[in-house]
Amino acid sequence: MGGSLVTAGAVALSLGVLYAVLGVGFALLYGLLGEVNLAFGDAAVLALLVSAAVFSATGSVILTALAALAVGVLASVAVERFAVAPLRGRGNTLAPIIATVGAALILRNLSLTPFGAEDRSYPQLFGSGALVAGTTSLDATVIAGLSVLLGAAAAGAWAFRRRWGRAVIAVRDAPVGARLLGIPAARVSVVLYAIAGLLGAVGGVLVGAHVRTVGAELSWRTTLLAFTAAIIGGGSLRGAALGGFALGGVEAVAQVLLGSIWAEAFALLLLVSVILLRPRGLRRALTTSRT
Structure with a gap:
């Protein structure tokens, strides 16, 4: 039993780091712009296959x-x-979401045309793992993912204390007022999408280095995992990171105790449970419970 718990903990950390990076990338747009990019995973997997x-x-x-x-x-x-x-800004919030579905199909075809539908092996870019306990090792991919999360947190904390960070908050809270004040809302949006794409690419590479077998069909699962982590976390950046680790923990326990076939089912069960019981997300629920 002890060995199973150690294994589950190591798997939870490995998956949690990957999902946290993807979730933060997705939540960057969802939390700061209120936009859902369903082409997120397709962009990440295209970057993965090109790499x-x-x-x-x-x-x-x-x-x-x-x-x-x-x-x-x-x-x-x-x-x-x-x-x-x-x-x-046309008053139809559903139209941009549908447009990202179309963009996802285009990106998926861009992946399928040169690389085909078959899976291919992905190189181990980060070297060998480090020993954690007994025969359970911590993959170097996890260390790389943790470094990315810490770097993103530090960069975000620095940026949001500067003029650009205040511009992002202004565009999020009062887009019309921000434009009247001369804040380039379009430029802010482009920069946020660029950062989200960067995090998506990093998350895609981490996933590839972890699973070692990749293909164009991985894109939808990547979007689903990023979306789930962001929603579980309530849409905030910190919450998305927490949601990623919660999602990884649930998948790890299901994988170790019940088999890998149940992992995604329990992940979706967690998403539905949070939507029904804590629609504002785990992080806000935890914050509320402390006050």
């Missing part, structure tokens, strides 16, 4: 990382410019 091709051609980890980040950012900004921005 795999670059590594296969060059063997360079640096070029692989740069390719993934560039594709993730460009794909996300393209979604914002061509799918979301033309429909923003």
